Amino acid sequence: MGRKTDRASAQGEQSRRRILEATFEIANELGYEGTSIAKVSERCGLPASSVYWHFRNKDDLFAEVIQHSFDAWLATLPRWEPEPGTPRRELLAARLRATVAGYASSPEFWRLGLMLTLEHKLDEPTARARFRQIRRDMIARVERWWQHLLGPDVVAARPHLATQLAQFTMAATDGLFIASQAGDDWDLPALAGLLAAGLDHLATDALARPPADPEDHP
Amino acid sequence: MGRKTDRASAQGEQSRRRILEATFEIANELGYEGTSIAKVSERCGLPASSVYWHFRNKDDLFAEVIQHSFDAWLATLPRWEPEPGTPRRELLAARLRATVAGYASSPEFWRLGLMLTLEHKLDEPTARARFRQIRRDMIARVERWWQHLLGPDVVAARPHLATQLAQFTMAATDGLFIASQAGDDWDLPALAGLLAAGLDHLATDALARPPADPEDHP
């Protein structure tokens, strides 16, 4: 009780942060499996035993790293302002360009997440599960955004449409992220614009046709 | 001279293959950095010194692994049959569904490639560069396919169109690949269909508008 009031000395908090940041940096270059406590210890300047004092083990450390870097990353995401009156395609283009620009300027969190997604030994680290949850949350967020764009009537009539468009949006932006990491010199803003146009078409298209979709009864 | 005629004993060839395959399997779970010669040795049953007999070092081993698994993967790709008369959108949908199905049934090579793409320590392993080259080749392949779909007149009038559509196609399929690896239970064939429809729209759309693109003078 009141454990938190005996303020851990500020020094302790700071060491913990240094460890988290060193781990994040190394994991970003080498992935989960390539990151060792020894390397973390070397980079943050604290002995390995300090790492074990702050974190039970590597699994625990990484779970905290994901949480910590996710919080930081969330804060960098641009606020989404509805701007009434703007045509849907413009809204789409602006948002997607912002997303892609954000990936390019601070790719660290998402890159680590995707590395965790691709690495997959049998006993899965907590960090991987945690990132997958974050990713699902992000997709749900994109889905709500699509529901907003489509409007309540459409959402009621075609309950799966926003879901599929959100999945499509996530897939496409993940793919553009990969391209930016591969060093492909693509014109990412232009491709984001293309994606916006494509999505706009798909939304219009779907509404023009009957909801023949046999899965449209959730 | 004639070095290759003194047939390396079949045993040697087989050991080499076992090492390559063991490395491929482990790298698929743990990435480049997570794969150690010791683990490879344990999995293939040969002592580490045998690995060093066949390969100079880890960098060399991985470069060969990429080559070897790429060759195997290429052989699994479905032949692309033009099927004259089929509408473009059908062609697109069929091809993309086949691509996505291929990813789902044998994701190993592409997964390893993407892991190499995301890991990026300072002195980049040869395998990473090699995969990036393979990826560029694949995009060029998709671009030629788009040129075929669009026809020579369109290609002459809008030289960048096929390029952009190819990049878009690659990004979207990479994103769907990530989704399949993340264990998202998405309806991938349906999303491939959606992608086909979107791409079809974009192609039509671009032709309806003038080639205002300032970059359209290669």
Add this chain to the structure above:
DNA sequence: ATTATCTATAGATCTATAGATAATGC
């Protein structure tokens, strides 16, 4: 007393090589 850090270390794992041994092909 509590919190944080340090030194020291046991034991595991890993890289890379030296050098012995075996098998094959002339």
Add this chain to the structure above:
DNA sequence: ATTATCTATAGATCTATAGATAATGC
């Protein structure tokens, strides 16, 4: 002689812990 494998090992790196030391807060 050539090709392939093995045993053995030096030395590096790594994980995880024990236990001493220091600083802080009552």
